[in-house]
Amino acid sequence: MxxxxxxxYLIKKPNFIFIISDSFLSSxxxxxxxxxxxxxxxxxxxxxxxxxxxxxxxxxxxxxNDFKKNRGYKFLLKSDFSPVxxxxxxxxxxFDEEYKEILEKIFNISEVLKKEGILILxxxxxxxxxxxxxxxxxxxxxxxxxxxDFRITDINKENNGxxxxxxxxxxxxxxxxKGIITEKDLYDILLSIAFLTIKKVNLVEASQFLKxxxxx
Numbered sequence: 001m002x003x004x005x006x007x008x009y010l011i012k013k014p015n016f017i018f019i020i021s022d023s024f025l026s027s028x029x030x031x032x033x034x035x036x037x038x039x040x041x042x043x044x045x046x047x048x049x050x051x052x053x054x055x056x057x058x059x060x061x062x063x064x065n066d067f068k069k070n071r072g073y074k075f076l077l078k079s080d081f082s083p084v085x086x087x088x089x090x091x092x093x094x095f096d097e098e099y100k101e102i103l104e105k106i107f108n109i110s111e112v113l114k115k116e117g118i119l120i121l122x123x124x125x126x127x128x129x130x131x132x133x134x135x136x137x138x139x140x141x142x143x144x145x146x147x148x149d150f151r152i153t154d155i156n157k158e159n160n161g162x163x164x165x166x167x168x169x170x171x172x173x174x175x176x177x178k179g180i181i182t183e184k185d186l187y188d189i190l191l192s193i194a195f196l197t198i199k200k201v202n203l204v205e206a207s208q209f210l211k212x213x214x215x216x
Contacts, residue, residue, distance in 0.1 A: 005048055009079055012052050016080045017195070018073070019061045020106075021088040025188040025215070027061040030195060033209060064102060074112050082116040084198070085109070085137075086191045088184070089125050103127055113137035120194045122187045123148045140198070142190040150194045152186070161215075162186070166193065166203060173203040179215030 017040070019026045027042055034040040034057075042059040052058070062073070077083050089106070106127070110119060115136040121128045123141035132139060142150040151167040161178040164186075177189065189210070196206045 006075060006079075008052070009048075009076070012054055012056070014052050014056045014058045014080070016076055016083045017057060017059045018077070018083060018085040019059065019088075019191075020064070020085065020109075021061070021188055021191075022063045023088070023184065023188050024061055025185055026086055026088070026192045026195075027059045029189065029192040029210070029213075031059060032213070033196060033201075073109060077109065077112050077117070080117075082118070083113065084118045084120065084195065085113065086120045086195060087128065087131075088122045088187045088191055089127055103130070106131065107134050110135035110137065118198060120191050120198075122191065124187075140194050142187065142194050150190060150197075152190055155186075157181075166190070168197070168203060171203060173207055175207045176211050177215060178211075178213065181215060185215070 017027075017030065019030075031040055031042050040057045040059055042061070060073075060076070077085075087106070089102070107130075110131045111134055113119065113135050115138070117135075117137035118140065119131065119135060119137045120140045120142065121131065122143055123129065123145050124143035128141075140150065141148045142152070144152055149168065153165050153167060153172075155164045156162065161176065162181045163174065163176045165172050165174050175193075181189070193203070193206050193210075196209075197203065201209075
C-alpha cells in the first residue's frame with residue numbers, strides 16, 4: 001500500500017473485517033448477508049480502493065501465501081479502532097518450518113490488535129490456542145472443542161449437504177447446509193456464524209439465512 005493510500009485510510013478510518021483463510025467461503029457468506037444494505041465491500045487481490053466512505057466496512061480475505069508476505073496488514077489493523085479478524089488456520093499438512101513461520105506472523109497480527117478488536121478463531125487447532133495469551137483483543141472461539149464459545153455438535157453428513165447443532169451460551173440451534181461441504185468449509189461457516197452474532201444476528205436468523213444458500 002502506497003503512502004498516499006495510507007493517509008486516506010487513516011483519515012477515512014474504514015472498519016476492516018480480516019478473514020485469514022485459504023477459502024473465500026466466510027467472506028462470501030458475510031458479503032451476501034449484508035449485500036442488500038451495501039454495508040460491506042469486499043477487497044479483491046489486495047487491490048485497496050482509493051475511494052472509500054467514512055467508516056466503511058471492508059472485507060479483506062487473505063490466503064496464507066499472501067499472509068506470509070505481510071503486505072502492510074499490521075498498519076491496517078493499527079489504523080482501525082475495532083477490527084474483526086476471522087482466523088481459520090487448518091494447517092495439519094504443513095512442514096515444521098512453515099508452521100513456525102505462520103505461527104510467528106499470526107502472533108504478530110494478534111499482538112497489534114487493540115482491546116476493542118475481535119478475534120474469531122478455529123479453536124480445534126493447537127496453533128490457535130496459543131494466541132489467547134498474545135492479544136488484548138476480545139476472543140470468540142469455534143469448534144468441536146468443549147471449551148469453544150460456539151461449539152458444534154451432532155454433525156451429520158448427507159448426500160446433499162450437512163446438518164449440525166451449535167451450542168452458544170446454553171442455546172442449542174440446528175443448522176442445515178445444502179451443497180458439497182468439506183471439513184475445512186465447515187469451520188469457515190462456523191466462523192461466519194460467530195461473526196453474524198457480534199453484528200446482533202441471533203442464531204435462529206443465521207440458521208434460516210444459511211438454509212437458503214446452496215454451497216458449490
